[in-house]
Amino acid sequence: MKDKFLIAFSAIAILSIAVFFFGCPTGKKSVVERDAAEKVYIAPGQYDEFYAFLSGGFSGQVSVYGIPSGRLLRIIPVFAVNPENGYGYSEETKAMLTTTHGFIPWDDSHHPELSQTNGVADGRWLFINSNNTPRVARIDLTTFRTVEIIEIPNSGGNHASPFVTENTEYVVASTRFSVPIPQEDVTISSYAEKFKGTLSFIKVDPQTGRMNIAFQILMPGFDYDLSHAGKGKSHGWFFFSSYNTEQAHTLLEVNASQNDKDFIAAVNWKKAEEYLAQGKAHEIPGVHYHNVFDEKKQTAYSEVIDNVKVLIPEECPGLVYFIPTPKSPHGCDVDPEGEYIVGGGKLATVIPVFSFTKMLKAIEEKKFDKTIDGIPVLNYDAVLAGEVQNPGLGPLHTEFDGKGYAYTSVFISSEVVKWSLKDFKVVDRIPVYYSIGHLCLPGGDTKKPTPKYLLALNKITKDRYLPTGPELPQACQLIDITGEKMKMLSDFPTVGEPHYAQMISAEVIKDKSVKIFKLEENQHPHKITSPEQAKVIRNGKEVHVYMTAIRSHFTPDNIEGIKVGDEVYFHVTNLEQDWDIPHGFAVFGSTNAELLIMPGETLTLKWTPKAPGVYPFYCTDFCSALHQEMQGYVRVSPANAKVELSWNK
Amino acid sequence: MFNWKFAFVSVAFSLISLGCSGGNSENGDFTVVKDVKIGAFDPQLAAKGEQIFKMKCVACHQYDKRLVGPPLGDVVKRRSADYIISMIIAPEVMQEKNDTVKALVQKYLTKMTNQNVSIEDAKAIYEHLRQVAGMK
Numbered sequence: 001m002k003d004k005f006l007i008a009f010s011a012i013a014i015l016s017i018a019v020f021f022f023g024c025p026t027g028k029k030s031v032v033e034r035d036a037a038e039k040v041y042i043a044p045g046q047y048d049e050f051y052a053f054l055s056g057g058f059s060g061q062v063s064v065y066g067i068p069s070g071r072l073l074r075i076i077p078v079f080a081v082n083p084e085n086g087y088g089y090s091e092e093t094k095a096m097l098t099t100t101h102g103f104i105p106w107d108d109s110h111h112p113e114l115s116q117t118n119g120v121a122d123g124r125w126l127f128i129n130s131n132n133t134p135r136v137a138r139i140d141l142t143t144f145r146t147v148e149i150i151e152i153p154n155s156g157g158n159h160a161s162p163f164v165t166e167n168t169e170y171v172v173a174s175t176r177f178s179v180p181i182p183q184e185d186v187t188i189s190s191y192a193e194k195f196k197g198t199l200s201f202i203k204v205d206p207q208t209g210r211m212n213i214a215f216q217i218l219m220p221g222f223d224y225d226l227s228h229a230g231k232g233k234s235h236g237w238f239f240f241s242s243y244n245t246e247q248a249h250t251l252l253e254v255n256a257s258q259n260d261k262d263f264i265a266a267v268n269w270k271k272a273e274e275y276l277a278q279g280k281a282h283e284i285p286g287v288h289y290h291n292v293f294d295e296k297k298q299t300a301y302s303e304v305i306d307n308v309k310v311l312i313p314e315e316c317p318g319l320v321y322f323i324p325t326p327k328s329p330h331g332c333d334v335d336p337e338g339e340y341i342v343g344g345g346k347l348a349t350v351i352p353v354f355s356f357t358k359m360l361k362a363i364e365e366k367k368f369d370k371t372i373d374g375i376p377v378l379n380y381d382a383v384l385a386g387e388v389q390n391p392g393l394g395p396l397h398t399e400f401d402g403k404g405y406a407y408t409s410v411f412i413s414s415e416v417v418k419w420s421l422k423d424f425k426v427v428d429r430i431p432v433y434y435s436i437g438h439l440c441l442p443g444g445d446t447k448k449p450t451p452k453y454l455l456a457l458n459k460i461t462k463d464r465y466l467p468t469g470p471e472l473p474q475a476c477q478l479i480d481i482t483g484e485k486m487k488m489l490s491d492f493p494t495v496g497e498p499h500y501a502q503m504i505s506a507e508v509i510k511d512k513s514v515k516i517f518k519l520e521e522n523q524h525p526h527k528i529t530s531p532e533q534a535k536v537i538r539n540g541k542e543v544h545v546y547m548t549a550i551r552s553h554f555t556p557d558n559i560e561g562i563k564v565g566d567e568v569y570f571h572v573t574n575l576e577q578d579w580d581i582p583h584g585f586a587v588f589g590s591t592n593a594e595l596l597i598m599p600g601e602t603l604t605l606k607w608t609p610k611a612p613g614v615y616p617f618y619c620t621d622f623c624s625a626l627h628q629e630m631q632g633y634v635r636v637s638p639a640n641a642k643v644e645l646s647w648n649k
Numbered sequence: 650m651f652n653w654k655f656a657f658v659s660v661a662f663s664l665i666s667l668g669c670s671g672g673n674s675e676n677g678d679f680t681v682v683k684d685v686k687i688g689a690f691d692p693q694l695a696a697k698g699e700q701i702f703k704m705k706c707v708a709c710h711q712y713d714k715r716l717v718g719p720p721l722g723d724v725v726k727r728r729s730a731d732y733i734i735s736m737i738i739a740p741e742v743m744q745e746k747n748d749t750v751k752a753l754v755q756k757y758l759t760k761m762t763n764q765n766v767s768i769e770d771a772k773a774i775y776e777h778l779r780q781v782a783g784m785k
Contacts, residue, residue, distance in 0.1 A: 516765060518765070519704055519705070520704075529703075529704045530703040530704050530707055530708075531707055531708045532703055532707060548708060550708040550709065550762070551717075551759065551762055552717075552759070553708070553717070555708065575704075575705070575708050576762060576764075577705065577762075577763065577764040577765035577766075578762050578763040578764070578765065581762065624759060624760070625758060625759065626758070626759055
């Protein structure tokens, strides 16, 4: 007996040692340190240290994760409809997704950017761009809801967006795919002659956050790709990377990779303000929708704006300069001091680092190689501070730790490289799995980074998780950057593509979170604040049901007199005044989504019954022990029936 | 000889009991507010209370019959002002600590919701209930 025990014990010991030395028997190497689990473990009931706001890429949304745990906290619908809570389906939210092309249920969201005060993320708003149909959205971080979307006219694809200046004076947008401006029916081969790009500066009201397009700058027809504002000493400037300076219009993969150098456009936006004040701007057609969610009325409204102001560089000397940047640059990042502008040349073998001080000197000394459409092209060497050698294959984006180091994501060789801003030498590198795009440090693109974690945002996961058929998730990897060497801590799959992210200390946001909407402050035009006010009103074919919901019944819950051909609007007010008690509302056979109504809120579902019968409705969000009883019926009669409208209280 | 084992166990027990103190040591007649002062009837306050009652209470409470919760027409005769105001401002605390409320939850099978009512508004509702009960 004892011998058997010994043999078993020895076998387990040998196996453990083998696993320790050779890794787990999955065929994949484990590269984490032993204390990694401890560093990302957040005990049940405890809060994470940081919020991470991840763009959803082609999901069109923003997802919110807790860091370091990687727990998904919430998905904020922005540019895509969300049947889960009725965003884009309820009457109140349809206007948010309305554009000059009509209602658009989807877009591609790329770059979340937190609002800033004095160059530091202030936790008030999160901006995010849509790439396909150019728009910029603003999310209120007290409610975690999209409260504003502005369309960008005279643009095709909005990628270098929505980065902010250090006091959120402006958020920017730009043209990724240059198009004829104004749009017209021309042959595509007239690209070089007719196609233009625009750089848009959207003014943000410091109190309300409301956006309006202050001006656009008409640029040569390149692809404007990414941007960042100057900060500190370079506050007043904005930098945009560009590629396809070849102005190719087909097979860009080859034809837009010919030039040895493309450009970073340096825009002096304070100068632009001067030109604007001098009346140098042209007012040109630029029809665009501006959708604002009125928080008091709990409803989104659209306004249509016809024109925009445009500045033309040729007429505005000193407004824009081009900095030659090797091989189709992508990332365009500015260090916390505002001195270095780092270009990520995705086909380059070096990372060029430009000096703001040298740029000003080169401008002063007119060290120009040539001029393109009135825009001086600065001499590369006159502006260059240094080049990072051997950064890996395909350097893309750079963020900073505020302690003298920069971290660059490298796509083709799937790694993060850490390099010194002192001598531009690589000091560390760590592999990531796989094909990293952006990376993110808390405050990593602001004046005050918090150098604790780095989030690698990976495009491809291949064999990292249990297979789920051909379609696999994208992923984040969390890296500890507190020491000299970067250490891999954990990874987690994400919703859609985590294109870019912003991290911020939870302390800045969590205590401002709204828990309920106060019934007394509800100014929704169809609200009722007591079941005693419940009613059903017919106006021709339109029927309006004014309904309340509270644990666990609707008032009214029996409605008769609806007829086939009617358009029924259920205006449901949630009378709860307690945190985390939403009620849902769904009606049988509805071709619409459900409503998910927060405490004190009113939402409206439109329903068009097609056949006579009795249709149940019910609460979809488990609200109490008697949630299953939270139901009701609507009787639908033939169009010519004589059934009177009636309801109970 | 010093008994290390005993000492360790004693210390551990002390730590556990210290760490676990602060449990439910309340009496069964616990209320959140104590000794609320109720003055002469104030009709203006009662009118304000009626408005709030209609917004935040009538979905579940009527005056003369059971709906989701108990009828409240004569509640001021049955319960103390401390009890009523505590129920209005912090029903979740009362449900946990007051024996009468615990029994009521068993009877009605629904927990009363916190309707985010301030103490001033709760006093107004109380005034309205005084009026309804004919105790003005």
